[in-house]
Amino acid sequence: EIKIRRAHWYVLNKDNAKALALLQTLEQQDPSDTDVSYSLGVVYSEMGESEKAIKYYLRATEDGWQLGRIYANIAEEYYRGQQWHQAIEYCLKAFRTDTYDEQMLYTYLDTCEQAGVCDEAYEFLDLYVGDHPYSKIGWYCLGCVCRDLSLCERAVDAFEYALAIDKNYTSAYVELALAYEQQDRIGDAATALTRALDCAPDRGEVFRALGQLFMRHDNSDTAILYLRKALE
Numbered sequence: 001e002i003k004i005r006r007a008h009w010y011v012l013n014k015d016n017a018k019a020l021a022l023l024q025t026l027e028q029q030d031p032s033d034t035d036v037s038y039s040l041g042v043v044y045s046e047m048g049e050s051e052k053a054i055k056y057y058l059r060a061t062e063d064g065w066q067l068g069r070i071y072a073n074i075a076e077e078y079y080r081g082q083q084w085h086q087a088i089e090y091c092l093k094a095f096r097t098d099t100y101d102e103q104m105l106y107t108y109l110d111t112c113e114q115a116g117v118c119d120e121a122y123e124f125l126d127l128y129v130g131d132h133p134y135s136k137i138g139w140y141c142l143g144c145v146c147r148d149l150s151l152c153e154r155a156v157d158a159f160e161y162a163l164a165i166d167k168n169y170t171s172a173y174v175e176l177a178l179a180y181e182q183q184d185r186i187g188d189a190a191t192a193l194t195r196a197l198d199c200a201p202d203r204g205e206v207f208r209a210l211g212q213l214f215m216r217h218d219n220s221d222t223a224i225l226y227l228r229k230a231l232e
Contacts, residue, residue: 004039011046019043034063041073050077068099072107079107084115092124102137109141113148121145129161136165140172147179155179168199174209186217204230 003022010019020043026036038060044053057074061067071094078087091108094100105128112121125142132138143158159176162169173196180189193210200206211227214220 001035004035007039007043011043016043016047020047032062034060034065037062038070041070045073045077050081053077066099068094068097069101071097072101072104075104075107075111079111082114084111087111088115088117088120095128102135105135105137105141109144112145118145118148122149122151129158134165136162136169136172139165140169140175143172143179144175147175147182150182152179152183155182170196170200170206173200174206177209177213181213181216186213189213204232 003026007019007022007026010016010022020040023036023040023043026033027040030036037056041053041056041060044050044056054074054077057070057077060070071090075087075090075094078084078090088108088111091104091111094104095108105125109121109125112118122142122145125138125145129135129138129142139158139162143155143162146152146155146158156176156179159172159179162172163176166172173192177189177192180186180192190210190213193206193213196206197203207226207230211223211225211230214223214226
């Protein structure tokens with residue numbers, strides 16, 4: 001166990017060669033050790049060798065422990081390789097476990113958008129928020145996919161649910177503004193972005209988004225005011 005922890009320390013310090021050598025020695029001693037297999041998956045992932053990473057992650061699933069995290073890692077490897085459908089498959093496998101990280105919803109949404117299967121994402125996310133009504137990420141992702149499908153009113157409702165759960169969810173304000181803009185409700189879009197100013201870690205980015213909003217709709221004078229604020 002100490003050697004495995006040392007290998008992870010090497011990875012954190014970008015010394016993958018030492019981590020790999022140490023773990024390969026451990027693998028020779030006990031090829032069935034799933035902790036070693038998982039760690040080898042991590043090292044190969046860091047080295048950009050996705051096929052080997054996936055092979056070892058799959059070995060690590062054999063004891064049935066922490067499957068959500070392992071399936072999520074496999075999904076990420078497929079995502080990096082732009083193998084969208086395989087990435088979606090493993091995202092869904094992760095969601096069926098009790099150990100998945102809710103942050104995976106972002107990866108799932110992006111992968112579905114890349115694969116052009118937003119209808120499937122909508123069905124899944126609609127069920128997901130039904131089962132997890134207090135998931136701000138679930139509502140956020142549902143709003144994004146609704147906007148992709150031009151279900152604008154549903155998108156607005158979903159983003160507002162996300163914001164009701166977390167009023168400081170800056171990304172939800174930005175996406176809400178885009179949903180309003182899709183309906184040519186420019187005043188509402190500007191209001192949504194203005195609401196983000198109270199919580200945004202970078203107010204300059206919000207002012208820039210406001211400037212770009214008015215630029216897109218031929219209101220140069222107002223755009224200039226907000227872009228100046230962004231510069232300040």
